[in-house]
Amino acid sequence: MCAIAGIMTSDGQSALARILGKLVHRGPDNTAIWSDPDGAISLGCARLITTDPTRTAHQPFVTADGRFVLVFNGYIAGHRRKIADLVRDGADMQSQNDAELVLHLLARAVMAGDEIANTLGALSGQYALAFWDVRERSLWLARDPVGIKPLYVCHRSPTGDLAFASELAALGEGQSLRFDQTIRARYLAHLFVPASASGVMGIELLKPGSVICWQSGAITRSKIAHPAQNVSAKPTSFDRVSDLRQKVRQSVADAMDVDCALGCLVSGGLDSAGISAIACDIAREQGRDLPPAFVMGFDDPARDETDAARKLCDHLGQTLCIVRAPKTGEEIYDELIAGLGAVGAPFANPSIVLMQRLSSRVGQDVRVCLTGDGGDELFGGYPRYRAAFLYDRYWQYVPRPLRQGAARIGKWTGHRELVRFLSGGCDDLRSAFDVWNSRCAVPEFETELAGITDSLMQNGNLADQMMQFDRDVTLPGNQLVMSDRCGMAFGLEYRPPLLGHDVIRSAAVISATQHLRDGTKSVWRDVIEPHFPAGHLGNRKIGFNPSLADWLAKLGTYLWGDDDSILNAVFGETGLPKERQRMCWTRATSGRDADMALTVWALMVWKIWEMIDGPRGDILEHTRQKSPGQKSDRVVAADMA
Template sequence: MCGIAGTTEPTRHKSVAVMLRALAHRGPDHTGIWTDADRKITLGCVRLATTDPNNVANQPLISSDRRFVLAFNGYIAGHRRLIAELTRHGQTISCQSDAELVLAIMARSIIKGTSPAYALAKLSGQYAFALWDNVQSCLWLARDPLGIKPLYVHSHPNGQISFASEMTAFSEWGTMTRDQAIKPHYLAHLFVPAPQTGALRVTQLQPGMLVRNQNGKTNADLIAHPAKSVQHGRDLKVSPERLRSAVRQSVADAMDADCTVGTLVSGGLDSAGVAALACDVARERGQSPPVAFVMGFDDPAYDESVAATKLCQYLGQSLYVVKAPASSDEIHQELCDALDHVGGPFANPSIVLLNRLSQEVSAHVKVCLSGDGGDELFGGYPRYRAGRLYETCWRHLPKPLRRLIAKLSGYRKNSKAHRFLAGASDGDEHAFSLWNNRCVIAECDALLAVPETLIGRGLAVSDAMMMFDRDVTLPGNQLLMSDRCGMAFGLEYRLPILGHDVVRLAASVPAACHLGQGPKTLWRQAIASDLPQWHVQSPKKGFNPPVAMWLSRVARYRWGSDADIRDTVFDELAISRDVKDAYWQRAISGKDLDMARSVWALMVWKIWQERGGSDIGSAIGNAADAP
């Protein structure tokens, strides 16, 4: 993995060096800059050397004919096999890195006049890159179809652009102006969905985007999502054995690195399943099991370190337990640091945990395997089960009766039952919107950003929710956290569950089958033989902090009294003081997680504003001034 940056400004080529200093944490092993003779483009890369650490693999890479120049951030599964195949067909290869493979594939496609998007769709991995074609004076920008790696574009008033792996790199072009219009989407999702970012004139490439920029004119193509190659919901009788084989191959590919590899572990299935398969691969290769990491809490209601310790003893892994931040100042500082990494408002409180965890993991390994994507692909969230209950039972009741029951349940609006009944009181679209909107404060006017590809498809609610989470929530939420928190400390998270063969298999199975015998039915069956039975059957706690407690501590640490908190956090809402007090008390009660998350999002929004839009300008300025 790396950090990349560049610009088409002909008189500002030296600015790329400043941008790269702001990204230095992403690539501590090497910094490289290339500018073409006419200064039409400058590309830069800070490199984290995880494959082929030799100097010949340093970036930007230049093709043997000098026509193409590439700055690449990412990892390609099975890259050595693919490079060997290219070599057998006469392709000249200068090194054994993932970037060299992408350079060769893009060059061949452009020279032959075939579709680069089609060629890239055949690659499984996580990446973003910038490629310059010297002959056509053309810039290509790309982001992988699952949205695992980021790429941001800053449009300049004169029509030129700059681009970077993180928004913090753009302060070289002046202070970013906050985009207040993002707030309804931010509150509904708890993040800013692409292409919006939180800054005016700055956009994020959406997952799968391949952009071609030539002479100031831009057109875009789409790299096909692996799930789109199957007919959604067509049960191909995917067996547990077939799924396990696909995930194991993805794990084996992810472990192919020229550095030490570790794994995250937990009390759940996803990271534990990946860790178990990683140990199996290591044994097959004659290697020691990879070292493991888990977050530990003082509160047993949130702590998974005991279960992780038992699991690692079973698998033969050494385990590091990283203590979660607990004091008000610790939580507040980790939150502010994480917001600086993101560059915009981000309201999943788990980013505080991952930020702390990643710092400790990076002290031991450069690459760490994670179970990200398991909930979205295999049906792990309770909302999906609510969708199935609605589809199989509740929707068949007369609508007036459903509305009456929802109204009567409204006397206890903080109950999970009321949220289900309110969503199920009308049609499919209403249920989808209410259950996926994370904001329960009606006066916020929070608004979901739903892709056109989901509208009017006639999907079952549970299938639509799983697809929505896979295509929107996963890249905007969990994958963003993995990238920013890992790369903040020069750590590359690899996500085997999101290997393209695994994604295709999961997408071919309808939600009804994923949920048939409880959450993650197919995945649970697939991994059961690799894990102890007590772990497979143990209830999931999830990678979550005590949100209500943290909300109370951080808000009081920052603003003091409850009255000052109320007047600050709710100041943009046209509601009475009594209603503000009621929302605040519900949020910190520990009995209403939805309200706690909603108020946490309002708190983060206010912190982001007070810090000058997550300190986009000053944070970058500080990085740029660093030696």
């Protein structure tokens, strides 16, 4: 796992060295730059060693004839098997590094006239890469189709030249970044900024599966097919549970193929716990030490999963490290701005605070950590999928008066989407999809948010649509962003075996109806049940979430003091009347309205982002240098205002 970067400019080597200096946390073990003999381009890599620690495995990789050059961030599943196949086929491989494998495969594709996208589509893994053809003066940039690894591209008009890097902040080195205010509606709707927007003018976050080919200033684009596309239907006699179990086990084994310390995240739920259980089984089979487990602990018993995690680890024989969640306003703020600095854009999932804290501890013990990322999206784990399933089957046919009566009961839940769903505000698939996929709870913002998902919705029933939307948009823009940026801030690579391509294909042939029979994750439960202690499958789903009402109050007080100052800071530019502001704040901090709490949190994060000059790109470096207990300059300034 590495950071990659490149630049097209006459002083590329010195400029690239400065960019890589902003990425050394992603690759602390070795940094190297290759420059084209005529100075057209410089490519660089900061390497985190997870496989093949020898010098021959350092990047950038260059073919023996000097024609092709590659920098690569990620890993390829089953790379040792594929390398052995290439060697038998006559390839001159110098290492056991999966990056060199990709170099040879892409070189063969170009020389054979094959599409780069097709070659990459045959590989399972997580990656972002740059591939330069010295002879043809062509550059390819690509990102894996699931969206696990990032790649930011700066289009340096009017020359048509490019610069690219693994993180947005690195592209700010030596130039002024301008915040893109047009992203606000998308941010409020989703709590993050979906690709290809980055949050900064002139910089693109490649969408998952994107391939860019640059030649003489002209750009052509192609797409790596998502592994869930074009899957073949299976006969009714097909054993879906057995097939999925085999695919997951192989994916876990591939993810464990490392030459460094390996760990697992666990929880009281099913996804990370299932991966951890399978990893322990594989470790015993291979005669390896069991991977240590890590869990986030909360003081609030309603949110704490440490007891369930401890029972699971005792059952599996794993050691368990409990990492305590932030408690004070200052702790929350410090982790938040570190997370925002890592992402490089406004990001309102409060779990980034937890992920930042967790990663800082996990990274002290291991370099690679397995996660359960993707399980909810693949196997139907979110309660809204079950609601959508019921809508498809029953609710859309219920007369409006009966729906409105149910809504009068539902309003006491504090969930805006449930009330609108019940009340009859969802008379068609379009409106139901919008209600359940927009995270904003302030009606005054609905005009701004109107149509935000129009271009994202495809054909199909509501449950299938929600799962596809989350798989294609929310997962790469939300959870995978947190895992990559927070982990790599500490030289830690998170690997999600459930997002192996064969696992995705196996899950994709199972309909939402089958995933959601008997509740949620029905098929996945059958897959992992043999690994768990009695009772674990019955644990209530808690999720990786803080008490947001409590956090809002603590963070607001820490930054601005009294309620009036908080309202002025958070709502001052919204145009909402003061009484409406106060009502939103009261509901958000009451602990009874989760949607309003998320909306107000998003507004607060937006304000903090502006306050710390987010696009400037120095937040992460600043927070690393801050001594314990020392307030940041921005907080001091806020205190004095």
